[in-house]
Amino acid sequence: xxxxxxxxxxxxxxxxxxxxxxxxxxxxxxxxxxxxxxxxxxxxxxxxxxxxxxxxxxxxxxxxxxxxxxxxxxxxxxxxxxxxxxxxxxxxxxxxxxxxxxxxxxxxxxxxxxxxxxxxxxxxxxxxxxxxxxxxxxxxxxxxxxxxxxxxxxxxxxxxxxxxxxxxxxxxxxxxxxxxxxxxxxxx
Numbered sequence: 001x002x003x004x005x006x007x008x009x010x011x012x013x014x015x016x017x018x019x020x021x022x023x024x025x026x027x028x029x030x031x032x033x034x035x036x037x038x039x040x041x042x043x044x045x046x047x048x049x050x051x052x053x054x055x056x057x058x059x060x061x062x063x064x065x066x067x068x069x070x071x072x073x074x075x076x077x078x079x080x081x082x083x084x085x086x087x088x089x090x091x092x093x094x095x096x097x098x099x100x101x102x103x104x105x106x107x108x109x110x111x112x113x114x115x116x117x118x119x120x121x122x123x124x125x126x127x128x129x130x131x132x133x134x135x136x137x138x139x140x141x142x143x144x145x146x147x148x149x150x151x152x153x154x155x156x157x158x159x160x161x162x163x164x165x166x167x168x169x170x171x172x173x174x175x176x177x178x179x180x181x182x183x184x185x186x187x188x
Contacts, residue, residue: 021165021173029157034061036161037066040143043147044071044125046095048169049139050148051131054147059159060129063145064099065154067127079129087124103130141167 027033044050045065052060061079068077071090080086080101088097128135136142144164150156165173 007181008027018169019021019171022168022172023163023165023177025161025177027059027159030059030062033062033159033161034066034069036070038046038070038164038176039066039179040145041067041070044095045138046123046125048095048125049142050125051128051135051136051142051144052129052147053129053132053144053153054159055149058147060145060147063147064097064127067125068097068099071097071125084158085130093098096127100122100126100135102128102132102134123144131156141169143170143173 024034027036040050040063050067051103052063054060061077065077068075068088071088071094072090073086073088073096074091074095075086077097077099078086078089080099085098085100088099090096102176126138130135146162146164148160148162149156163173163177
């Protein structure tokens, strides 16, 4: 498995709202996506909300698997599509990872209330796949991860990943992510 390198293309989004930091990068394999998750985990702390957006098969669960490895949590991180949410307790004294798949949930925060994410958030890292329009009210400060992949009949593993740090908590995101993934090449 590859470890993070130092050739990441990070850039600020000049059109972003105040208090927003954007970092864009390329991921060329599932191993790099998992390595990115481990790298992001290094800056996560209890109370962080991470929202993952991307097409089916984009790599959201692979990224979350890396987050789980980086946080040192118990249990295999797999898609919680059919159980909606899984809690992975820490093995290292750090925060638990609460992994939510909101794909099948139609409503906004009202429908999410049954999951008690607002109770879990202060002492955990909460990662929500398909959470756009559903969980933003949980925290003014959040990290949105947008994953884009080639669609159609392709075996291209390349992904465009955009990290959007919203709020003061993520002001240092650009510096935190200023390294490359292993084997990463510039791509336009």
